[in-house]
Amino acid sequence: MDGAPIENGAVVVSGNRIVDVGKFDELKTRNAGQVVDLGEQALLPGLINAHCHLDYTCLRGKIPPQKTFADWIRAINAEKAKLSPKDYLSSINEGFAEAKRFGTTTIANLTAFPDLVSQIHAPIRTWWFAEMIDVRTPEGASELVDLVRRRTDSLRRATESLNNTENWGLAPHALFTASKNLYERCEEIARCENVLLTTHLAESREEMEMFHDASGPLYEFLKSIGRPMDDCGNHTPLELFVGASRGRVLPQWIVAHLNELAESDFELLKKSNMQFDIAHSPRSHDYFKHSQFPFGQLHSLEFNICLGTDSLASNENLSLFAEMRAFQRSEPGISPDEILKMATVNPAMALNQENMIGRIRPGFCADLIAIQYSERDNPFEQIVGFDGDVDWIMLNGKLQRMRPL
Numbered sequence: 124m125d126g127a128p129i130e131n132g133a134v135v136v137s138g139n140r141i142v143d144v145g146k147f148d149e150l151k152t153r154n155a156g157q158v159v160d161l162g163e164q165a166l167l168p169g170l171i172n173a174h175c176h177l178d179y180t181c182l183r184g185k186i187p188p189q190k191t192f193a194d195w196i197r198a199i200n201a202e203k204a205k206l207s208p209k210d211y212l213s214s215i216n217e218g219f220a221e222a223k224r225f226g227t228t229t230i231a232n233l234t235a236f237p238d239l240v241s242q243i244h245a246p247i248r249t250w251w252f253a254e255m256i257d258v259r260t261p262e263g264a265s266e267l268v269d270l271v272r273r274r275t276d277s278l279r280r281a282t283e284s285l286n287n288t289e290n291w292g293l294a295p296h297a298l299f300t301a302s303k304n305l306y307e308r309c310e311e312i313a314r315c316e317n318v319l320l321t322t323h324l325a326e327s328r329e330e331m332e333m334f335h336d337a338s339g340p341l342y343e344f345l346k347s348i349g350r351p352m353d354d355c356g357n358h359t360p361l362e363l364f365v366g367a368s369r370g371r372v373l374p375q376w377i378v379a380h381l382n383e384l385a386e387s388d389f390e391l392l393k394k395s396n397m398q399f400d401i402a403h404s405p406r407s408h409d410y411f412k413h414s415q416f417p418f419g420q421l422h423s424l425e426f427n428i429c430l431g432t433d434s435l436a437s438n439e440n441l442s443l444f445a446e447m448r449a450f451q452r453s454e455p456g457i458s459p460d461e462i463l464k465m466a467t468v469n470p471a472m473a474l475n476q477e478n479m480i481g482r483i484r485p486g487f488c489a490d491l492i493a494i495q496y497s498e499r500d501n502p503f504e505q506i507v508g509f510d511g512d513v514d515w516i517m518l519n520g521k522l523q524r525m526r527p528l
């Protein structure tokens with residue numbers, strides 16, 4: 124992802140960093156040390172998942188597609204009610220193992236249970252986004268954020284000494300479940316501290332219907348559980364999100380979904396010069412049968428678009444290769460190297476790590492994966508087409524044994 128593919132290429136790693144990249148014959152004249160010959164493989168940067176909820180790995184196959192988005196929320200809530208903290212712990216651990224098997228070395232993971240994180244050793248580079256909902260108690264937004272922040276701060280101090288691969292962010296869930304206060308409080312913290320923000324926005328037609336028309340299944344469902352609905356009936360979700368920040372410089376947001384945008388929303392994006400990072404989850408998108416993701420329009424407005432798997436409550440596995448292929452099916456005109464960027468370079472930028480991960484370049488973290496490769500076909504086409512487990516992974520300079528010897 125840092126120039127054209129290099130035939131008979133080699134990468135020199137020292138400690139946890141890449142220190143040299145080029146043709147093997149040249150590199151061996153200026154570097155000493157142990158040589159690992161991978162044979163006929165393509166070596167690429169580890170993949171980066173821009174949007175995931177490992178909490179729900181154990182819900183794979185449990186929720187068939189529902190008639191409405193509101194029904195899906197009811198269904199996942201019913202499943203969640205059956206789970207204990209122990210179930211969530213194993214769900215998260217299984218999710219990590221699966222993501223890693225599929226060659227993911229960095230993950231932006233939303234968790235509704237930041238308290239459990241101290242009991243988990245993340246096996247890959249992780250951004251934990253504490254997911255927050257105050258749909259029934261919007262008056263307590265500040266307290267909720269402060270509570271989450273105190274917990275994540277102490278966890279951050281605990282993990283910092285161990286390694287430097289766990290990071291924290293805040294995730295007010297969505298406009299329909301998190302109050303304006305909650306969003307503002309999170310933004311305030313992000314401005315003062317080095318904390319990333321993510322949220323779900325304009326995901327479904329029902330979310331649009333709720334905010335724009337004050338009607339529809341999602342509107343009725345949320346009203347029935349006591350959400351104040353006075354922000355409904357006048358604006359699109361994007362207008363509300365941008366409007367809340369009117370006149371202020373927005374901190375950096377990773378915005379998941381953006382499937383439902385009105386023509387006026389695109390005008391607004393053009394005028395406002397807003398730049399956020401976008402996480403698109405092609406297979407979860409297909410599961411919900413959302414409107415076509417407006418890739419072309421968002422891309423032409425120069426938004427940074429990344430791929431994520433979303434959770435297994437709406438997807439079948441955590442493979443970003445499968446996600447790239449699903450995206451390719453919906454956007455056959457986009458070249459496979461552009462698509463690979465959406466799982467490497469682009470999400471690295473979204474995480475403010477564009478000088479650390481997502482490329483094989485001297486100075487970058489040694490997060491590498493190798494996959495079977497034949498000289499016959501276009502390398503990027505082969506990478507996007509790769510289907511299976513990744514057997515060779517180096518993470519932070521350490522070789523990971525993926526199979527028992």
Ligand SMILES: [Zn+2]
Pocket residue numbers: 174175176323379433434
């Ligand atoms: Zn999500």
